[in-house]
Structures are given as C-alpha cells and as structure tokens.
Amino acid sequence: MKIAVVGGGSTYTPELVDGFARLGSAVSELVLIDPAAERLDVVGAFAARILRHHGHPGTVTWTTDLDAGVTDADAAVIQLRVGGQSARISDETFPLHCGCVGQETTGAGGLAKALRTVPVVLDVAARIRARARPGAWIVDFTNPVGIVTRALLDEGHRAVGLCNVAIGFQRRFARMLDVEPAAVVLDHVGLNHLTWERAAYVDGVDRLPELLAAHLGELADEVDLPPEVLTTLGNVPSYYLGYFYAHDRHVRDAAGTPTRGRRVAEIEAALLAMYRDPALVEKPALLGERGGAYYSEAAVALIAALHGLDPDGVHSVNVRNDGTLPFLPDHAVIEVSARADRAGPSPLPVSPLAPDLAGLVAHVCGYEDLALDAAVRGGRQRVYRALLAHPLIGQHEHADALTDRLLAAGAQHLAWAR
Numbered sequence: 001m002k003i004a005v006v007g008g009g010s011t012y013t014p015e016l017v018d019g020f021a022r023l024g025s026a027v028s029e030l031v032l033i034d035p036a037a038e039r040l041d042v043v044g045a046f047a048a049r050i051l052r053h054h055g056h057p058g059t060v061t062w063t064t065d066l067d068a069g070v071t072d073a074d075a076a077v078i079q080l081r082v083g084g085q086s087a088r089i090s091d092e093t094f095p096l097h098c099g100c101v102g103q104e105t106t107g108a109g110g111l112a113k114a115l116r117t118v119p120v121v122l123d124v125a126a127r128i129r130a131r132a133r134p135g136a137w138i139v140d141f142t143n144p145v146g147i148v149t150r151a152l153l154d155e156g157h158r159a160v161g162l163c164n165v166a167i168g169f170q171r172r173f174a175r176m177l178d179v180e181p182a183a184v185v186l187d188h189v190g191l192n193h194l195t196w197e198r199a200a201y202v203d204g205v206d207r208l209p210e211l212l213a214a215h216l217g218e219l220a221d222e223v224d225l226p227p228e229v230l231t232t233l234g235n236v237p238s239y240y241l242g243y244f245y246a247h248d249r250h251v252r253d254a255a256g257t258p259t260r261g262r263r264v265a266e267i268e269a270a271l272l273a274m275y276r277d278p279a280l281v282e283k284p285a286l287l288g289e290r291g292g293a294y295y296s297e298a299a300v301a302l303i304a305a306l307h308g309l310d311p312d313g314v315h316s317v318n319v320r321n322d323g324t325l326p327f328l329p330d331h332a333v334i335e336v337s338a339r340a341d342r343a344g345p346s347p348l349p350v351s352p353l354a355p356d357l358a359g360l361v362a363h364v365c366g367y368e369d370l371a372l373d374a375a376v377r378g379g380r381q382r383v384y385r386a387l388l389a390h391p392l393i394g395q396h397e398h399a400d401a402l403t404d405r406l407l408a409a410g411a412q413h414l415a416w417a418r
Contacts, residue, residue: 001307002072003020006080007142008031008047009040011268011290012287012291013047016077016299017030018054018282018296019300023301024300025056026309031061039272044062046280047062052281066127073128074136076139077141078125078141080120080142083116083412088260089261090109091109091110091113092109097405098398098401100392104261105144106193106392108405110144111406112406113144115406115410117143117148118147137159138152138157138160139302140160145193146193150333150368160302160317161319162298162302163192164293164295165238165239165316166186166335169200170186177202185202185314185348186337187206188337189336189357191365192333194241195238195240196233196235197236198351208236216231223239224242225246229245233356268290302315302317305340306341313340315339315340316336319334320332327361328361328362328365332368363389367386370385374386378416387399
C-alpha cells in the first residue's frame with residue numbers, strides 16, 4: 001500500500017511515521033510531499049531512519065512535486081497549514097481586539113483558517129483524484145476538519161475527516177479503568193471540535209458514570225472546565241467546549257500571554273534541530289508537546305479499515321450526517337463513532353441528544369454552512385454573515401469589526417480579497 005502525506009514537511013510527521021512503523025505492516029511506501037524543500041529534507045531523512053529503526057520493510061521517499069508524489073497512491077493524508085504558524089498566531093490574536101476568543105479552529109480565527117485552507121485543499125484533492133489509484137481514500141487531518149471534510153465531500157471526493165480528541169479520551173478512560181484501549185467504545189458525538197463523550201462502553205456496559213464519580217476532578221482539569229459542568233451535563237465535553245462554556249475566562253487569560261501558536265513555533269524550531277541529528281532514530285519526547293497525540297494510531301487504524309484490513313475496529317470520524325442526527329440536514333458533516341470498511345465509515349447508532357447539546361450543534365452547523373460558502377465563493381458579505389451566525393460572536397458590532405480585521409490579516413492568502 002502506498003500512502004502519500006501532503007504536508008509531509010510538518011514537524012508532526014515523525015509522529016505519523018512512527019505509527020506506520022509500529023502498526024502499519026501493510027504500508028510498502030510512504031511518500032512525504034511538501035513545497036518547503038529544506039524542511040522536507042530534514043523531516044524526510046528522519047522519517048526514513050524511524051522506519052529502519054523499527055525494522056519496517058517499507059520505504060520513505062519525499063518530494064516537492066505534488067503530482068508525482070500522489071501518483072498511484074492508495075490513500076492520501078492531508079495535513080496542511082496554509083500560512084504556517086504566523087497565520088495561526090494571527091488567528092489567535094485578532095479576535096481578542098473585539099473581546100472574542102482567539103483560537104485557530106473556533107470562532108473568527110477558525111473562520112480565517114477555513115477561508116484560506118479550503119481552496120488549497122480542494123486543489124490538492126483534485127490532483128489526487130486525477131493521479132492516485134481508483135478509489136483512493138483521502139484522510140483529512142487539516143483543520144477545521146469538519147468544514148474541510150464537508151468541502152471535500154461536496155466535490156465528490158472519497159474523503160473522511162479524522163480528529164484525535166476521541167482517541168485521547170479512549171486512551172485516558174482505558175487507563176482509569178485498567179483495560180486495553182480497544183475494549184473501550186465511546187458514544188462520541190457532535191461536530192468536529194464540538195463533541196461530547198456520552199458513554200464509555202466496556203463489554204456492553206457504560207462505565208462513564210463510574211468514571212465521573214471516581215475521577216471527576218481529574219477529568220474536569222483535563223478539559224479545563226469546572227466539575228459542575230461535567231456533572232450537570234452527565235458527560236465529558238471536549239476541551240474545545242471550554243471556548244463556549246468558559247468563553248470570557250479564555251479571553252481574559254489570553255491577555256498579555258503568548259499564544260499557543262508562538263509556543264508551537266518555538267517547539268518546531270527545536271524539533272527541526274533535533275531531527276537534523278543523524279543519530280536520532282526515535283521521535284523525541286518534545287514532539288509530545290507539539291500536539292496531535294495518538295493521531296498516528298488513529299490514522300493507521302482508519303486507513304487499514306478503509307482497505308478491508310480491520311473490520312471490527314471503531315473509529316471516531318467526520319462523515320456525512322445522512323440522518324444520523326435527525327435535527328441536522330443530511331449534507332452536514334458530523335463527528336461520531338463508526339465502523340469502516342472498503343465502502344467507507346458507517347456510524348454506530350446514536351441516541352437523541354439532550355436539548356442543550358442539540359441546540360449548540362445545530363447552531364454551529366448553521367455557521368459551518370455559511371463558513372464553507374464564504375470559503376468557496378469569497379466576498380466580504382459572506383464572511384460577515386458567517387461571523388454574525390457564530391454563537392461566540394453573534395453581534396453586528398463584533399461581526400463587522402472582525403470581518404475587517406480578518407480580511408486585513410489574511411488578504412495575502414485570499415485571492416478575492418486582495
């Protein structure tokens with residue numbers, strides 16, 4: 001199996017390669033693709049050493065030529081960051097001037113990222129479809145995953161979105177319960193970066209009430225929310241729900257502190273220096289601070305399932321709604337637990353959402369419709385309308401000012417805004 005990684009020059013790529021080296025026995029060729037040649041050479045050489053170190057028989061190659069890299073691929077992983085960390089820092093900064101949270105996937109920052117990312121991903125996907133093997137899958141890691149996956153599906157691509165939030169909870173719950181991770185099946189539901197763990201089944205028995213009773217403080221700290229939120233909801237929300245349930249605190253905490261993007265930029269510089277060491281053959285501990293824990297394991301398992309190699313596994317994926325959540329349109333992209341095979345992911349049954357969860361999901365889903373429209377067609381009015389619709393903004397004064405700030409900050413990446 002040939003896997004192409006678009007955005008393979010990322011400092012995160014060795015985490016992905018480590019997963020394939022340990023778990024991806026069916027992978028014969030891994031091709032890293034990135035326009036940043038110098039960075040790609042460093043990451044590519046390190047990736048090859050990781051594969052050799054684990055005794056994996058496959059090969060790692062790298063190229064700046066997208067068309068050559070995706071030719072005859074059986075699957076393509078897309079992990080782009082248009083504009084790099086400097087654009088991320090902007091996303092985390094400009095909304096704060098209007099008293100709104102600054103974050104790269106949520107609120108105005110998330111919209112800015114979607115606007116510059118969706119057109120690039122759609123161009124990449126069209127070239128994958130033209131040159132990869134017939135039926136090749138696209139696995140999207142690129143944020144905002146829900147909106148990007150929806151864009152890919154709307155264009156008819158064989159695509160599925162992947163996030164690491166659920167697998168992180170699965171691993172955490174398994175440790176608390178002293179069971180193997182595969183024994184824990186989550187009732188994971190919502191939209192990308194707007195999800196809740198409503199149950200944690202082990203042998204068909206929901207162990208989440210037990211976890212909340214025994215580990216409430218630890219779980220609340222993990223998602224950076226007061227324990228009362230978890231006990232009131234009766235579930236464990238993603239830490240991204242903190243931007244909704246504790247919005248103003250996040251805005252206050254951001255005042256005068258470096259953004260996450262600045263910290264990641266420092267980590268990346270240090271990682272690249274480490275990767276240049278020819279004696280380094282295993283991912284360094286610092287990579288764990290880069291983010292994306294367990295992505296590699298989630299990706300390996302999902303790609304195997306999509307090629308008929310793991311019919312029994314459960315994966316948390318971004319897929320078409322198609323009636324799974326009856327209060328959303330079928331074309332919406334939701335994030336749920338699913339089984340997968342060559343035909344694609346099939347969501348597990350989902351019980352009705354509580355009114356507060358369903359209301360927030362419906363609200364954000366409406367925003368995502370408008371955000372995708374703005375990303376595909378451009379125009380200040382579409383950007384403004386999407387911001388006006390977002391539950392974290394929702395006021396003309398904020399939406400109008402944020403539109404101007406977003407366009408000023410991101411014009412270099414938006415052809416229609418120059």
